[in-house]
Amino acid sequence: GQQLNQSPQSMFIxxxxxxxxxxxxxxxxNTWLWYKQDPGEGPVLLIALYKxxxxxxxxxxxxxxxxxxxxxxxxxxxxxxxxxxxxxxxxQIGSSASxxxxxxxxxxxxxx
Amino acid sequence: GAVVSQHPSWVICKSGTxxxxxxxxxxxxxxTMFWYRQFPKQSLMLMATSNEGSKxxxxxxxxxxxxxxNHASLTLSTxxxxxxxxxxxxxxxxxARDVVGQDYYxxxxxxxxxxxxx
Numbered sequence: 111g112q113q114l115n116q117s118p119q120s121m122f123i124x125x126x127x128x129x130x131x132x133x134x135x136x137x138x139x140n141t142w143l144w145y146k147q148d149p150g151e152g153p154v155l156l157i158a159l160y161k162x163x164x165x166x167x168x169x170x171x172x173x174x175x176x177x178x179x180x181x182x183x184x185x186x187x188x189x190x191x192x193x194x195x196x197x198x199x200x201x202q203i204g205s206s207a208s209x210x211x212x213x214x215x216x217x218x219x220x221x222x
Numbered sequence: 223g224a225v226v227s228q229h230p231s232w233v234i235c236k237s238g239t240x241x242x243x244x245x246x247x248x249x250x251x252x253x254t255m256f257w258y259r260q261f262p263k264q265s266l267m268l269m270a271t272s273n274e275g276s277k278x279x280x281x282x283x284x285x286x287x288x289x290x291x292n293h294a295s296l297t298l299s300t301x302x303x304x305x306x307x308x309x310x311x312x313x314x315x316x317x318a319r320d321v322v323g324q325d326y327y328x329x330x331x332x333x334x335x336x337x338x339x340x
Contacts, residue, residue, distance in 0.1 A: 143329075152228070152315045152331035153266070198265065207319065209256060210329060212266045 113137075116199050116213030124221050129186040131216040133199035141202040142175050142182040143210065148195050156197075157184070186218075194220050224250050224320040228332030235306055235339055243301045243335045245316030251296035252318035256329070257289075260313040272299040306339040313337075 116133045123129060133142070141160055145153035157168050159175035159182060166173055173184045182201075186193055199213040225248040235241050245255055253274045258266040270291055271279040278291035288310075290302040299318075303310055317331040 145331075150313075150334065150336070152226075152317075152334045154331070155329070207254060209268055209271060210317075211268070212258075214265045217263075 114199055114201060114211055114213035116216055118216060119214065120217040120219070122219045122221065123189060125189060125191060127189055129189050129193070129218060130183060131197060131199075132181060132183040133201075133213045134181040135201065136180065137203060138179045139182075139201035139203055140179070140205070142173070143200040143202075144171075144173050144182070144184045145198045145200060145212075146195050147198060147215075153198060189218075189220055191220055191222060194218055224318075224330040226316065226318050226330045226332040228316055228335055230335060231333060232336040233338070235337070237307055237339055238305055240302055240304045241306055241337060243303075243314055243316075243337075245299045245301070245318070245332050247297045247318045247320075247330075250318075250320050252299075252320070253296060255293060255299040255316055255318045257291065257299075257301050258315045258317070260315060260334075262313075266315060269301075274299075303337065306337070308339045311337055311339045 114133050114135050143158050144156045146156055147153045157166050157173040162179045163177050164175040170187045197216045200210045202208045227246045227248050229244045255272040257269045260266045268281050269284045272291045272293040274293045274296050280286045293299040313334050313336050315334040317329045319329055
């Protein structure tokens with residue numbers, strides 16, 4: 111089945127540093143989504159990407175939909191303690207009504 | 223914005239009993255809802271797609287007789303874990319597709335239900 115390979119698996123960085131994580135797949139996706147999940151909560155959508163090459167920002171977060179439609183990255187600039195959590199990439203192969211497939215997640219920890 | 227309410231947030235049940243989890247879209251109608259389960263430190267795995275007024279579509283390897291899904295209205299889907307066993311202990315999360323007219327606002331997730339079977 112379709113798989114999303116997300117890396118890195120975990121990151122332990124200094125507050126104020128920039129963060130970068132990415133997702134790749136052997137399948138072509140029509141939509142890329144980035145979510146953040148806090149412990150004991152459901153995922154919250156950060157950024158949605160709908161077109162190849164699209165670069166979208168949400169505050170300190172920036173994500174891009176790869177040209178090949180098989181990859182995406184998420185950058186977080188000037189990290190702060192509340193950025194701690196698990197970040198998931200997710201994608202849809204079909205239409206916007208199709209199921210979402212999740213990556214394995216990136217656990218972000220920050221040293222104050 | 224769109225809100226999905228999931229209830230209960232946590233439940234402990236005895237082995238062999240059944241547990242029902244509700245997923246409600248509070249300010250929008252959802253013809254399609256999705257049910258996921260998540261084991262500790264793992265990703266979300268799609269279990270089934272819940273369609274209003276019709277049978278749910280289950281992912282490969284998910285027992286439909288074990289995980290009963292009912293989507294009787296445009297704002298409510300329920301997942302019943304029947305004859306629960308300790309291996310069913312997990313974090314169950316629902317999501318609903320928020321669509322207004324032709325616009326697509328994405329999927330909204332509930333806050334999850336922590337099921338512990340003892």
